[in-house]
Amino acid sequence: MILNPYQRTKLDSRSDALFYAAPRFVTHVDDFFLARLTNLYREYLQPQMRVLDLMSSWVSHLPPELSFAEVVGHGMNAAELARNPRLDRYFVQNLNEALALPLEEASFDAVLMAVSVQYLQYPEATFTEIARILKPQGVVIVSFSNRMFFEKAIQAWREGTEGDRVRLVQTYIDSIPSLKVVKTQLPRRWPWLGFTDPFYAVVGQKQSA
Structure with a gap:
């Protein structure tokens, strides 16, 4: 295992469902960050891909000029996801309690995770599931900054340097x-x-069998 039990702990140990019960229609990073994120998506995403926006919200920051076969959203607040115009469908699930994704094997070309990886208490399970649902040569794009809900980030993230966090995500993949x-x-x-x-x-790619 990558993390020990202490490294998985949060300052706010209540269920994440309580914390995210009220919708937040805000962006948690600035426009410069979001522009770089959209440009990175342009580098790896192509028209007619099937995309999973994991740990999403009311906006996905996808390139506006690209049309996809399907964009599936996942998150913790149904009202936020319902507001997201890029999602064709969505589901709500607490990945720290229900570890398996209700999605078919090898069914997505790309999985996106924007400014949310710091909240995963069982990243080993989440990235195992990401690998399962990705098609061969599919990509996972994990983006993050130094901003977070501090009380909901895991200890390994809270107390690590920014370099430590990069290495942690690399290790997850x-x-x-x-x-x-x-x-x-x-x-x-x-x-x-x-x-x-x-x-x-950090961008990961699923290797061919």
């Missing part, structure tokens, strides 16, 4: 035999931009 990290994207330092939310992303 590389620990699955059929997945391999193919790209790691780190923040660009442009002083003229002033303060912006740092953009991190």
